Amino acid sequence: MATLSVRLDEEFVERASIMAKALSRSTSKQVEHWAKIGEIMEDNPDLPYEFVKQALIAKAEKEAGKLEAYEFD
Numbered sequence: 001m002a003t004l005s006v007r008l009d010e011e012f013v014e015r016a017s018i019m020a021k022a023l024s025r026s027t028s029k030q031v032e033h034w035a036k037i038g039e040i041m042e043d044n045p046d047l048p049y050e051f052v053k054q055a056l057i058a059k060a061e062k063e064a065g066k067l068e069a070y071e072f073d
Contacts (some may be wrong), residue, residue, distance in 0.1 A: 008016075020030035025031065040052050061067055 008031070016030045016034065017027045020027045023030065025033065041047070042047065044052070046071065
């Protein structure tokens, strides 16, 4: 993974730091998360944020082996 230093607005970094603490992430991981969400939302402008969020959660659950087969009645 490549690293890159970028200058960010101090207010933005403060907001990211607060969210990072609340979500048990580092500030840099919070900024990465927001960038990932922004990229997905720009690539899929018709999808609501909640759908994207749930899709990311489902992907993480799959990668962790926590999915169960759904049985239709």
